[in-house]
Amino acid sequence: MALPAVLLRGARGRPAGLQSRLSWLLLGALGMAPPGPHPQRGLAVEAKKTYVRDKPHVNVGTIGHVDHGKTTLTAAITKILSESGSAQFKHYEEIDNVPEERARGITINAANVEYTTANHHYAHTDCPGHADYVKNMITGTAPLDGCILVVAATDGQMPQTREHLLLAKQVGVQHMVVYVNKADAVPDQEMLDLVELEVRELLTEFGYDGERTPVIVGSALCALEQQEPELGLNSVLKLLEAIDTHIPLPVRDLDKPFLLPVESVHSIPGRGTVVTGTLERRKGDECKFLGYNRNLRTVVTGIEMFHKSLERAEAGDNLGALLRGLKWEDVHRGMVMGKPGSLQAHQKVEAQVYILGLQEGGRHKPFVAHYMPVMFSHTWDITCRVLLLPEKEMVMPGEDTQLSLILRQPMVLEQGQRFTLCDGSRTIGTGVVTKTLQLGPEDEPINWG
Ligand SMILES: Nc1nc2c(ncn2[C@@H]2O[C@H](COP(=O)(O)OP(=O)(O)O)[C@@H](O)[C@H]2O)c(=O)[nH]1
Numbered sequence: 004m005a006l007p008a009v010l011l012r013g014a015r016g017r018p019a020g021l022q023s024r025l026s027w028l029l030l031g032a033l034g035m036a037p038p039g040p041h042p043q044r045g046l047a048v049e050a051k052k053t054y055v056r057d058k059p060h061v062n063v064g065t066i067g068h069v070d071h072g073k074t075t076l077t078a079a080i081t082k083i084l085s086e087s088g089s090a091q092f093k094h095y096e097e098i099d100n101v102p103e104e105r106a107r108g109i110t111i112n113a114a115n116v117e118y119t120t121a122n123h124h125y126a127h128t129d130c131p132g133h134a135d136y137v138k139n140m141i142t143g144t145a146p147l148d149g150c151i152l153v154v155a156a157t158d159g160q161m162p163q164t165r166e167h168l169l170l171a172k173q174v175g176v177q178h179m180v181v182y183v184n185k186a187d188a189v190p191d192q193e194m195l196d197l198v199e200l201e202v203r204e205l206l207t208e209f210g211y212d213g214e215r216t217p218v219i220v221g222s223a224l225c226a227l228e229q230q231e232p233e234l235g236l237n238s239v240l241k242l243l244e245a246i247d248t249h250i251p252l253p254v255r256d257l258d259k260p261f262l263l264p265v266e267s268v269h270s271i272p273g274r275g276t277v278v279t280g281t282l283e284r285r286k287g288d289e290c291k292f293l294g295y296n297r298n299l300r301t302v303v304t305g306i307e308m309f310h311k312s313l314e315r316a317e318a319g320d321n322l323g324a325l326l327r328g329l330k331w332e333d334v335h336r337g338m339v340m341g342k343p344g345s346l347q348a349h350q351k352v353e354a355q356v357y358i359l360g361l362q363e364g365g366r367h368k369p370f371v372a373h374y375m376p377v378m379f380s381h382t383w384d385i386t387c388r389v390l391l392l393p394e395k396e397m398v399m400p401g402e403d404t405q406l407s408l409i410l411r412q413p414m415v416l417e418q419g420q421r422f423t424l425c426d427g428s429r430t431i432g433t434g435v436v437t438k439t440l441q442l443g444p445e446d447e448p449i450n451w452g
């Protein structure tokens with residue numbers, strides 16, 4: 004018997020014509036020049052895109068104080084890599100004047116450039132303004148796997164150097180590579196050494212490995228303007244190599260115990276209960292359901308996608324899972340199904356959040372402690388209560404802040420998990436869990452109104 008039609012959601016096709024392009028690609032991959040220009044230019048461009056996707060993908064971004072050279076460095080990287088066809092050159096102005104992108108009601112004003120190195124394919128984020136940096140690191144759809152911290156040798160560390168490092172640590176960026184920029188403007192080697200020393204200390208202070216973090220000294224401007232190859236070109240090549248080797252591939256969700264946020268629950272006469280959802284992580288047989296104060300254990304006896312039974316599911320699959328011995332009324336949308344032991348429900352978390360400004364559709368008034376928005380994550384939503392840091396009186400629209408949230412019931416929440424806060428139908432903020440906490444005696448009892 005087939006599963007409900009709800010499982011039938013948009014077939015995913017392969018890109019047409021992929022096979023026919025392979026031989027041409029192969030030549031490129033082997034380092035041989037393709038035989039003259041490709042007969043169809045559009046196809047060639049497309050072919051290159053297909054090719055770069057084969058390398059493991061890593062998300063990086065430039066952080067650091069304003070005017071220290073983040074955008075210049077980003078432009079220089081694309082310029083240098085464009086010469087070997089591994090990137091498209093983006094001019095400084097193109098990166099600095101990106102139009103605003105509206106994503107999930109939040110204005111993200113960040114430039115994304117793309118390039119490939121010997122080992123990886125990179126998406127590199129550079130943001131123009133200070134406020135946008137902070138916002139982007141909290142709200143960005145893809146968390147950064149590593150950051151390039153840019154410090155101008157002319158200034159050394161500055162307030163935003165510290166602030167961005169702190170924030171990077173908060174949102175879970177684990178790896179840093181440092182570029183000490185503007186070395187062309189500092190002829191004194193001792194001064195450069197001092198800046199490097201200071202940066203290493205700073206990294207250690209914020210919980211990074213200051214001793215072993217690669218620090219490359221150079222000049223992004225020289226690299227961009229093709230002057231002083233030692234300070235320019237070579238420093239950027241060294242930086243790229245450091246990024247390639249020092250920022251490890253992110254742990255693929257495919258390797259993690261499976262996790263399925265439940266979208267809907269069905270009862271099928273004669274077969275049992277089926278839950279549907281999009282698998283965030285891979286399949287396992289035994290499973291546990293957590294959320295809304297429940298904790299149920301069962302076994303998956305079958306999975307189906309597009310009316311076909313599956314041997315094994317992969318992350319990203321939209322599937323239905325048949326469960327042994329569970330009743331339809333036992334499971335709800337919003338519960339999370341996962342491998343026993345790999346999941347935990349939490350009722351209190353610490354988070355870094357960005358509160359939307361009025362122009363972004365957010366609140367027009369600040370809020371104070373004990374404010375109760377609804378928190379959305381995975382497929383669940385639940386009322387929560389805001390606790391502010393002791394010295395903090397209120398949070399203004401457009402502000403980013405650290406705070407704690409107490410949920411009405413324990414839900415599956417992990418460090419690094421992203422969520423949205425809503426007030427009625429209005430999205431008022433977005434955040435990322437920085438730490439899961441235990442409820443303390445000071446937290447009870449709570450009146451949920
Ligand atoms: N002398 C010198 N100036 C640089 C270098 N890199 C960037 N600049 C200049 O520093 C200023 C700020 O650079 P920009 O990339 O916009 O910094 P951002 O705010 O960190 O993105 C610009 O005027 C750049 O031309 C460098 O290596 N040497």
Ligand SMILES: [Mg+2]
Nearest residue numbers: 073074130131
């Ligand atoms: Mg910039």
